Amino acid sequence: MTSGRQREPLRGPFASLGVVVRRQRPDARGALEGVSRVCAARGVRLFVDPDDLDVAPEGTPALDLDRDPVDAIVALGGDGTLLRAARLVNERDIPVFGVNLGQLGFLTTTAEADLEAGLGRVLDGGGILDRRLTLEAHIIGDGGTSVGHAALNDVVVHKPGAARMCALDLSVGEGDARDHIGSFSADGVIIATPTGSTAYSLSAGGPIVSPEMECLVITAICPHSLAVRPLVVPAHAPITVRGLDPTQSLQVTLDGQIEHPIGPGESLRVAPGRHQVALVRLPGQTFFGTMRRKLNWAARPPERA
Numbered sequence: 192m193t194s195g196r197q198r199e200p201l202r203g204p205f206a207s208l209g210v211v212v213r214r215q216r217p218d219a220r221g222a223l224e225g226v227s228r229v230c231a232a233r234g235v236r237l238f239v240d241p242d243d244l245d246v247a248p249e250g251t252p253a254l255d256l257d258r259d260p261v262d263a264i265v266a267l268g269g270d271g272t273l274l275r276a277a278r279l280v281n282e283r284d285i286p287v288f289g290v291n292l293g294q295l296g297f298l299t300t301t302a303e304a305d306l307e308a309g310l311g312r313v314l315d316g317g318g319i320l321d322r323r324l325t326l327e328a329h330i331i332g333d334g335g336t337s338v339g340h341a342a343l344n345d346v347v348v349h350k351p352g353a354a355r356m357c358a359l360d361l362s363v364g365e366g367d368a369r370d371h372i373g374s375f376s377a378d379g380v381i382i383a384t385p386t387g388s389t390a391y392s393l394s395a396g397g398p399i400v401s402p403e404m405e406c407l408v409i410t411a412i413c414p415h416s417l418a419v420r421p422l423v424v425p426a427h428a429p430i431t432v433r434g435l436d437p438t439q440s441l442q443v444t445l446d447g448q449i450e451h452p453i454g455p456g457e458s459l460r461v462a463p464g465r466h467q468v469a470l471v472r473l474p475g476q477t478f479f480g481t482m483r484r485k486l487n488w489a490a491r492p493p494e495r496a
Contacts, residue, residue, distance in 0.1 A: 201263075201286055201318035201471055207236040208314075209254045209261040209285075211276040212243045213268030216292045220246045222267045222306060227251070229310045240279070256283060263471065265310065269293030270344075270390070274446045277325075277343045277468045286320055288313055288471040297389050297485055300476045309473055318471045323402055324384045324426060325464030328443055331431070332457035341464035342445040344387030348432045348459055349379030349412065351442040351452065356415060358435035364428045372422070374435060377414040382407055382430055382461045389486065391447065397421040399488075401478055407461075426463050433458035 208230055212219050223239070227248050230237045238254040238261060239247040254261070256279065266276040266289045273289040280287060289299030290306050301309045312318065325341035350357045359380055361372040383392040388400040388408050397410035398421055409422040409430065424430070434441050434453070441453040453459055482488045 199320045200316070201313065201320050203262075203314065203316050205233070205235050205262045205314050207238065207259065207261040209238045209240070209256070209264045209279075210243070210247075211240045211254075211264060211266050211268075211272055211279065212246060213272045213292060214243045214246045216268060218292055218303065219243075219267065222290065222292055222303060223247050225307045226265055226267070226310060229307050229314065233311075233314050235314060254279075256280070256285070261285060263288060263313070265290065266299060267292055267306075268299070269296050270298045271448070273298045273470075274343055274448060278340045278446075278448070280468065281340045282466050284469065286318075286469040286471045288318065295485055297481060298386070298470070300472055300481055312473055313471055317474065319474060320469045321402065321472060322467040322469050323386045324405070325466060325468055326382065326384060326407075326445075326461055327464045328445060328451075329460045329462075330443075330451070330453055330457050331460050332454060338443055338445065338449070338451045338459075340445065340449060341466060341468075342387075342449075343384065343468050344390045344446045345381050345383040345392060346459075346461050347379055347381050347391065347412075347444045347447075348441055348453070349444070351440060354378060356413075357439060357441060360433045360435055361409065362431045362433075363424050365431075368428075369431075372409070373419075375411060375414050375416055375419045377419065378412040380432060381410040381412060382432075383410065384408075384426075387446075389482070392421070398423065399482065399486075403478075407463075429460055429462035431458055431460050 241253040264276045264287045266273040290301045291299035328338040360374040381392045385400040385402040392410040395410045405426045411419045
């Protein structure tokens, strides 16, 4: 298993391109028209996610990866849009190029103003692939079931409905190598990839982890103890989360978008995904550069007047 350490050039030729867009954005239609211009100039066929056709140029065909696989996906929006695109390419080796139409956009590193020039560079063979670790979640109980798609950012276990604390027990590894981490009460727990370390986990007090690291971050949400601190564990070891109240139902949320109930007496096993997500960046775009620019990391306070 490898993570973002494997970087490689994104080679063409490109015959087709898919687009996912946050259509609620007022500039969504204009951004799609920009993508259409770049594709038309290079003879690249353009497909748009069926949910977004209302803001696409007239006559644009719907994206159907089973029928018409594409060479890459462009995500126009914020990080949530990129995560939606990552779900579409789950188990497919289709790279995702993110363009930020939102506000922060940590994963969508290319600015809207650079959309046409940046996409042109990618289609001309100037893109770089960063392969990112994903997570898979399985409910352990009667017949154990898989939960939705792989998560690129995080898997979160919490109580459904009203915000209330839950008592959780965590262990890492399996079989004879299984090691009990501990039990605690909190609003929930976040299991994040290095990619997701700058998302919900960071807001809950977790560390920033370079996506080149092969590890997972375990961050309790508002723990009822000062002794519970974020943990960084090897990525190869599965993590099991179990509720301590046998009558209590829990919920698992993947990437903030996919939800699934965890019944009383069931537990959740989180392990590295079988497939990675290939994110496309341009030369000169780096993780730490994005961190400094978008998270204002290590910025000095303004001098006194």
